[in-house]
Amino acid sequence: MSDFYGHGLPYISLDGYPGKIIAIEGTDGVGRSTQIRLLREWLEVRGYGVVETGWTRSALMQPTIDLAKASNTLNKLTFVLLYATDFADRLEKEIIPALKAGFIVLSDRYIFTALARAGVRGVDRAWLRELYGFAIKPDLVFYLKVDVDTLVQRVLQSRGLDFWESGMDMKLADDIYDSFRTYQRSLLREYASMADEFDFRVLDARRPIEAIQKDLRTQVEAFLEGTPART
C-alpha cells in the first residue's frame, strides 16, 4: 500500500503498483553506494528487477545544481528548492514508473539527507516536511549510523575532504577538518532526530562491509517474503 508523507501528488494514483522502494540513508562517506551495489547484486541473483536512483541525478536538474554549486551564488532556500525539484523529477520520471512496472527501487539517499542538510542550515523544519509531502513513503528506510571519529578517518582514507561535505558554506571554521567535524556532527544529530519520526531501521555502519550487508539482506529478505506484492 503506497502512501505519501503529506499532500502527495493529487494527479497520480499509486493504487496497485507492485514495486517497492528501499532507501539507504546516511551521511557523506558512510558507505551507502557500496552497500547498494552489493544489495542490488544479491537481489538480481534472486530474480528481482532493480532500479537505482540517487541524489541530484535527475536529467532535468543535474546541470543546474552542478553549476549552482560551482558558482557559489546559492542561498539555503534556493538550494533546498533545487534539490526538491531534482527529487520530484526523479520521483515522477524514474521512481513511479519503476514501481508501476514492479521493480525494486534502491534509493541512494531519499528525502532525509535534504531534510538534514537544510535543517542544520536553519531552514524551518515544519516547512521542509510540508515541502516534501509529495514524496512516497519508502517501504524500508535503512539508516547507516556512524560517529564523527570513524567517519572522518574513513573519508580521509578514501576521497578526502570536500567543500560541501565539510559544510564550508556555513563558515563554521576556517579549517576544513574542524569544519567537517562540526558540520557532520550536527548532520548526525539531525538524522538521529528523524529516526523515530520516519521509522528508520538503524544499522551500525562502523562494522565491516560484509557484516552490514548481512543485516541488510536479512531484513530485506524478511520484508520481501512477508509482503509478496504491493496492492
Next chain:
Amino acid sequence: MLNNLTAPHDYPGRLIVVEGIDGSGKTTQLGLLAKWLEAEGHKVSVTEWNSSALVKAATKAGKKKNALTPMTFSLLHATDFADRLLYKIVPPLKAGMIVLADRYAYTAFARDAARGVHPQWVRGLYSFAVKPDLALYFRVPIDVSIDRLLARRVKLKFYEAGMDLGLSTNATESFRIFQSRVLAVYDGLVDEYGLRVIDASGSITDQQHIVRKLVSEHLEAADE
C-alpha cells in the same frame, strides 16, 4: 521567515504586484505605473516572474522537451521566486525602494492548482514570501484575453496553454480550457488574500488611471 503571506513586512520599501492571466494587460499596466512612479521621483525596481538566471537553463530545457510535470513546473518556479526574492525583491525593499513585481506567488497558486497540484501544498511552499503592500488583479474575460493574444500574433505557448495536461490538441482551445480554470482559482484568491480587482477589459488609459489612484492612495496612507 514564514508568514504565509498574511503578516505585513517591516521593510522601509513598498512591494506592489500585478496579477492576471496572459493577455490581461498587466505587464503594460505595470510598465506605465513604473514610468509614472519614476517621474514622481520614486526609486523603482521591477522584477518579472520566472526571470532568474539560476533556473533559466533548467526551465528552458524542460519546456523545450515538454519534460516538466505539474510538480517540477511548480518547484522550478518556486526556486526562481526564492532566488529573486533574496536578490531582487528584499534588497530594494530594505533600501526603501518601490518594488514592482510582474506576477507573484498568486500566479503559482492559480496555475499550479489548475494543473492538479495540491492547493494547500503550493501555499505552504510559498510561505517564505513577503506579503505585498498592494496586489492588483487584472480580471479579464477569457475571450478578451484570447483576442488580445491572437491580435498580437502571439503563438500560444505549450505550458501557458496548458497543453501538458492533454486538454485539447488545439492550442487555442487548450488555452481557453486551462486559463478558464486559472481564472476560477484567481477569483477565489481575491478574498483569501485581499487582491484589488481591476476590470481589465477597459481601455489602457482608464485602467492606468485606476491603478495610479490605488497606488497613490496606498503611498499616502503609508506616509502618514
